[in-house]
Amino acid sequence: MADSTIYQASTTAPVNIAVVKYWGKRDPKQNLPTNSSISVTLSQKDLRTHTTAACSASFPKEDTLRLNSSPQDVSGARTQACFRELRALRSAVEAADHSLPKLSTLPLRIVSENNFPTAAGLASSAAGFAALVRAIANLYELPSSPTELSKIARQGSGSACRSLFGGYVAWQMGSKNDGSDSVAVEVAPASHWPTMRALILVVSAEKKGVSSTSGMQITVATSKLFKQRAEVVVPEHMELMEKAILSKDFESFATVTMMDSNSFHATCADTFPPIFYLNDVSKAAIRVVEDINKKAGKIIAAYTFDAGPNAVIYFEEENLDVVAGTLKAILGELDGWQGNQIKVQGTEGVDD
Ligand code: ADP
Ligand code: DP6
Ligand code: CO
Numbered sequence: 001m002a003d004s005t006i007y008q009a010s011t012t013a014p015v016n017i018a019v020v021k022y023w024g025k026r027d028p029k030q031n032l033p034t035n036s037s038i039s040v041t042l043s044q045k046d047l048r049t050h051t052t053a054a055c056s057a058s059f060p061k062e063d064t065l066r067l068n069s070s071p072q073d074v075s076g077a078r079t080q081a082c083f084r085e086l087r088a089l090r091s092a093v094e095a096a097d098h099s100l101p102k103l104s105t106l107p108l109r110i111v112s113e114n115n116f117p118t119a120a121g122l123a124s125s126a127a128g129f130a131a132l133v134r135a136i137a138n139l140y141e142l143p144s145s146p147t148e149l150s151k152i153a154r155q156g157s158g159s160a161c162r163s164l165f166g167g168y169v170a171w172q173m174g175s176k177n178d179g180s181d182s183v184a185v186e187v188a189p190a191s192h193w194p195t196m197r198a199l200i201l202v203v204s205a206e207k208k209g210v211s212s213t214s215g216m217q218i219t220v221a222t223s224k225l226f227k228q229r230a231e232v233v234v235p236e237h238m239e240l241m242e243k244a245i246l247s248k249d250f251e252s253f254a255t256v257t258m259m260d261s262n263s264f265h266a267t268c269a270d271t272f273p274p275i276f277y278l279n280d281v282s283k284a285a286i287r288v289v290e291d292i293n294k295k296a297g298k299i300i301a302a303y304t305f306d307a308g309p310n311a312v313i314y315f316e317e318e319n320l321d322v323v324a325g326t327l328k329a330i331l332g333e334l335d336g337w338q339g340n341q342i343k344v345q346g347t348e349g350v351d352d
């Protein structure tokens with residue numbers, strides 16, 4: 001009789017919100033980007049994915065994935081690439097030690113839950129694929145480093161490679177055709193800048209009209225602004241951003257964050273047909289942040305938007321009352337404001 005043991009492992013992964021954005025693939029098959037990017041990993045206290053990976057000879061033959069209780073299609077090339085690569089690593093470990101159970105041959109059952117809106121521009125694919133890859137790596141007891149795992153998570157969703165680290169994280173675009181140098185690396189740990197905070201304005205929890213994957217491919221194919229962004233704007237922003245983080249220069253961090261978000265959304269507007277991720281409430285949030293900074297006489301808050309209408313506002317803790325208070329007072333009254341959610345996130349290591 002077949003062994004019916006169920007092997008399983010669970011993990012959580014945080015979202016990360018880029019301050020220099022990834023938008024464009026030079027190789028869609030391997031998910032290699034047209035530019036490097038930098039993000040801040042947010043606390044898992046408010047936004048996180050929880051994933052359990054299990055395998056057993058007693059499971060139905062096909063691998064399965066349930067996300068927030070709905071069965072998902074796992075036949076897509078991206079999920080398949082993650083399963084294949086993790087199985088290959090496990091298989092090598094099994095070949096070296098014959099006493100280990102042959103988990104690499106067993107069907108996988110993945111169960112995942114996001115405690116925040118999925119596909120709404122709050123980086124669910126980042127937390128989702130980081131959690132999926134780490135849950136299976138734990139199940140297989142792989143000795144891989146976060147940077148090694150980042151190469152696999154990248155193939156699930158590009159932004160996921162950065163969610164394997166806490167703090168300030170760069171995804172180096174790399175130059176090799178096989179993707180072996182397109183990995184995430186730590187720029188600085190969360191403890192380097194402990195006063196950094198992020199505030200999430202959930203403008204809409206609805207699923208976005210154009211997914212990140214298809215949006216960026218249409219941008220690469222049609223936008224003439226895009227080349228300038230990838231070749232000139234982003235390299236400049238990467239350099240300025242690394243410096244701003246290392247020297248904890250909030251005004252520079254904030255200026256680059258806002259300009260990079262604007263540059264990314266400009267290439268979306270320049271895509272044909274145009275893609276509009278921001279709505280009127282998003283634009284109102286931009287104006288409120290401008291007013292806050294004008295009133296303060298210096299830049300104390302920075303807005304950024306991923307591929308969706310929801311705003312993330314970065315600020316330093318000492319300015320919590322003025323930033324959160326002003327945003328809540330003005331935007332809390334507007335139509336389109338859902339759930340009145342303003343959450344303050346610390347940044348922390350993924351294992352904290
Ligand atoms: P987002 O802005 O939320 O990252 P994307 O368009 O990039 O939106 O990706 C959303 C997709 O990511 C979902 O439709 C789903 O396929 C995948 N995804 C989200 N969460 C998870 C998860 N926990 N596990 C596996 N896949 C996930
Ligand atoms: C605007 O990583 O979701 O959030 O690789 O196709 O899954 P795929 O795309 P995804 O794109 C994220 C785009 C962004 C910017 C960023 O996170 O850097
Ligand atoms: Co995404």
